């Protein structure tokens with residue numbers, strides 16, 4: 542894996558014949574960094590990610606991977622460079638964990654060539670990394686939500702992407718696996734863009750954060766700057782405060798409903 546920079550320039554998207562639901566999103570993330578995308582329900586996080594993994598074509602603006610226009614390359618070339626882990630799990634429940642992970646090699650195969658020894662080694666390494674070593678033969682449909690999520694991260698790693706896009710990667714994971722998966726991704730030579738609902742995790746683990754509100758980008762930058770209490774309050778329509786805990790020195794957010802929202 543060799544990480545590549547990803548950038549978005551003035552992105553806009555909306556459904557056919559509908560109004561734009563995402564507007565004016567721009568950021569530039571250097572290779573190997575982690576970008577968190579945060580915002581309230583319906584703010585446009587998944588929509589932005591879909592533009593970054595070439596599911597939606599932007600109405601205007603451009604996504605570049607390593608300087609190359611994402612829509613200027615073939616879909617196969619794009620699949621070798623960008624992998625995505627999505628909220629919706631696949632429905633191929635009869636496949637085993639190992640078979641699902643192997644699907645990540647498809648963009649790298651030539652024609653009908655079958656998987657080689659290197660492909661097998663990559664699959665086994667990814668399963669071990671995600672703590673799935675003992676589950677290779679299990680049918681996907683029999684796994685817990687968190688195990689399924691880890692299988693999908695393993696499949697994405699098997700793809701050996703330059704950029705990894707994750708839509709809420711931690712929503713089924715227990716606290717230990719949340720930390721393990723996000724720390725592990727930071728340790729890889731890959732650029733990560735992830736949506737997150739937990740602002741404390743975003744603050745601790747992301748190099749840069751984009752804050753969306755009603756389809757607009759209201760802040761972008763290092764967490765210290767982008768996640769200030771007033772931006773959080775605006776994005777989530779709450780009263781927010783940010784404190785530095787002693788002696789750990791870690792930052793923690795707390796929230797409450799604004800007085801006018803209380804009944």
Ligand SMILES: Nc1ncnc2c1ncn2[C@@H]1O[C@H](COP(=O)(O)OP(=O)(O)OP(=O)(O)O)[C@@H](O)[C@H]1O
Pocket residue numbers: 556559562580581582583584585586587588589
């Ligand atoms: N294809 C579509 N056609 C019409 N509206 C859409 C489409 N995709 C998304 N939307 C709308 O755009 C808005 C943003 O949706 P999106 O899924 O990006 O939000 P989100 O920030 O990921 O939300 P959540 O935190 O609830 O997952 C929502 O109001 C959604 O209903």
